[in-house]
Amino acid sequence: MKVGEVCLFTKDVVRLANFYKSIFDIDNGCDDNIHQFIISEETSLSVYNDGVEREMNAQxxxxxxxxxxxxxxxxxxxxxxxxxxxxxxxxxxxxxxxxxxxxxxxxxxxxxxxxx
Structure with a gap:
């Protein structure tokens, strides 16, 4: 068994995705404001806005x-x-x-x- 994906929920997908793209030096060619895959090899890292209002770092x-x-x-x-x-x-x-x-x-x- 492998971990298939880690997903970060956020209210600002573009802001958070751009941060991860800069620290990983990755260009995923996407500016979608609902969902973005940042790393898609073996275990994926994605950023997603599911519409739920969250406090900062509540998880x-x-x-x-x-x-x-x-x-x-x-x-x-x-x-x-x-x-x-x-x-x-x-x-x-x-x-x-x-x-x-x-x-x-x-x-x-x-x-x-x-x-x-």
């Missing part, structure tokens, strides 16, 4: 993405103006993590694993 979610080089991503996201909550930090379980919020205040973690 208490954290999305973690494994990247090749968290230090590089830290520098890149900083130049994009993303407000970093925690710079790259080595965790006891062997990951180097950094964290930041998306425009809807969902917690995002970029992580890389140290070579043994």
């Amino acid at each position: 208490n979610i954290c999305l973690a993405f494994t990247v090749d080089d968290v230090d590089y991503q830290y520098e890149r996201l900083t130049t994009l103006g993303v407000k970093i909550l925690e710079p790259p930090t080595i965790r006891p379980w062997g990951a180097k993590n950094m964290s930041f919020l998306d425009p809807d205040n969902n917690l995002i973690v970029f992580r890389s694993f140290l070579e043994k």
Whole structure:
């Protein structure tokens, strides 16, 4: 069994989708204001407005993405103006993590694993 899709519900699909397209350096060729696939490989990431009014970060979610080089991503996201909550930090379980919020205040973690 695999996770097929992670979907972020939002009232502003274009704003949130554009944020994810910029941090992942992806152009999905879409400006739909109801639904957008951002990542469509293996496990999909989509942004969707289902018409339900939600408070910011009412779902208490954290999305973690494994990247090749968290230090590089830290520098890149900083130049994009993303407000970093925690710079790259080595965790006891062997990951180097950094964290930041998306425009809807969902917690995002970029992580890389140290070579043994």
